[in-house]
Amino acid sequence: MQFLRSFYIHNTFFRYLAVLSACFIISYWLPVLYPIAWVLTLLLVGLFLFDTYLMYSMKGIAGRRKLPQKLSNSDLNPILIEFTSNYPFKAYVSLIDELPAQFQKRDFEYKTDLIKGEKKLFEYTVRPVDRGEYVFGNLNIFASSPLKIVRRRYVFQKDQMVPVYPSIIQMQQYDFLAISNKLTLFGLKKIRRIGHTQEFEQIKEYVQGDDIRTVNWKATAKQHQLMVNQFQDEKAQPIYSIIDTGRVMKMPFNELKLLDYAINSTLAFSNVALKRNDKTGLVSFSKNIETHVPAVQKLAHLNTILEKLYNITTEFTDSDFGLLYAHIKRKINHRSLLLLYTNFEHISSLKRQLPFLLAIAKKHVLVVIFFENSELEELISADAENLQTIYHKTIAEKFSLEKKLMQRELQQYGIQTILTKPEQLTINTINKYLEIKARGLL
Structure with missing residues (x-):
């Protein structure tokens, strides 16, 4: 059974059969071709047996897949495949890697050739858009000789599981910039101090x-x-990232949910804040308080935040801001910087939550972070070619204006706000953090 599972016929063999069939058909009118067709048939049978012997007389191909310990959500993650040939002849190789079901990619194939003892590396990238466990199936390598009659299948590294965590690559990127004080390279502001602290x-x-x-x-x-x-800035100040996991955070942009944008931003921001000697913590909520990580000033604390972020999910429910206010009042006793990741699509939804936001802002520095609808912006900037498009542009402009009105209303009450496109969330969040620290608002 193992032999049958690994035994395949090369496509070239069927071309040979097509030629033989044509010879037998033509021999009906040209009888002299009939014995030649039989000779060619016997020759093909001999080559078939000889090629089978060549492919199975030794274990000619070795290969392995190198996976990172963790994949980074929303980033291009490199996957390396290493393979070598021990066949004494030039081997033609077709590599098919069984990618996790989440990628929905069923046309993966890489073709090359190998001489004896040659080692090759093949690297490709994958971009996951959901956190969780991803299982890579068989690494299939099909090898054939120069005759290209028989193909032998080699199977390596069955069912390798790798978890997809929040964007570790993005975190490392801003980590390097924070250490080297080059955050301005990515448009992060360097803000002149207006006041001063006592340090x-x-x-x-x-x-x-x-x-x-x-x-x-x-x-x-x-x-x-x-x-x-x-x-210098006062250090060891408590900073909490508060993530709304309700239905408003389920909306996807560029295949990534708003929740995952918030999670990636929280991880990168927490790392920068810890490197600047502040305390960082985490709260996630919807109908209940799902996660609470107290603010701690330890670099090892980042692993705790990472594991908590990995397990956060969205729910199709409205979030309870009253519960959030009660939890903050009970659990966060010191004046802190609170970064609230949420979204408001209508000004009426903001007004329902405004009393709770004002109550939180009385004791803490509250930053409300919500999102621009980038798809609406594309619709607004497009040319109107007919009456229906004009209606769509008008409605889109109304929603866009409401977002700006919500931002202005929050600012009138003294609440810091960030209205941002999803892909610029991390940069704008770190900008606001640096601004608040520079102005000594905390």
């Missing part, structure tokens, strides 16, 4: 724009030029 850093020469209230008169007298005290 002294150094004395430096006065430059235009420095707060004159920080002039150090003793140092000025010694140096015979204006010297100012420089203060």
Whole structure:
């Protein structure tokens, strides 16, 4: 049975059969061709047996698939396949990797040829858009000799499971920028301090724009030029990412749900905040408080946040902001920066939750993060070619205007807001964090 499972006929063999069939048919009118057709048939049978012997006389192909320990959601993840040939002749190889069902890709094939002892590497990328367990099936390698009559199937590494976590690649990207202080390379603002905290850093020469209230008169007298005290951001401040897991976060953009955009942003932002010596925590809620991770200032704490984010899911229910307010009042006792990832499609939905948001903002620095509908923006920018398109553009502009009105209304009540496109969420969130720290609002 093992032999039969690995035994395949090459497509070229059927072409040979087609030629023989044509010879036998033509021999009906040209009898001289009939014995030649039989000779060719016997030759093909001999070559078939000889090719079978060549392919099965040794274990000629070795291969393996190298998977990372974790895949990164919404990113291109490299998968490496390494294979080599021990056949004494040039082997023609067709590689078919059985990808997880989530990718819905059924036409994967890579063809190449190998000489004896040659090792080849083949790399391809996959982009998952859902967290969870992904199972890679068989790594199938079909090998054939230069005769191309028989194909032998080799199977390696059956059913390899790899979990898909929130965007680790994105987190590492911003991690490097935070360490090297090059966050501005990605458009992250460097904001001049308006006030100052009480955490002294150094004395430096006065430059235009420095707060004159920080002039150090003793140092000025010694140096015979204006010297100012420089203060640094207060550290170890508690920061919580609060993720709404209700039905409003189920909406997909570019195949990725709003919830996953929020989760990826939370992971990258938490890493940056920890590297800047702040405490980070996590809360997720819908009808119930599903996750609560207290704010801690330890780099190892990031693994706890990562595992919690991995298990967060959406529900088709409306979220209870009253429950969230009660939970924050009971569990978060110190003044904190709260980043609330949610979405409001209508201004009426905002007004229903506004009393709870105002109550939260009385004690904490609340940042409400919600999303622009990028598909509506594309509709608005498109040319109107008929009356129906005009109606659609008008409705789209109304929804877009409502988003801006919601942002303005929150700001009128002193609540910080971020209205962002989903793909720019992480950058805009870190921007707001740096702005709040620079202005000393926390």
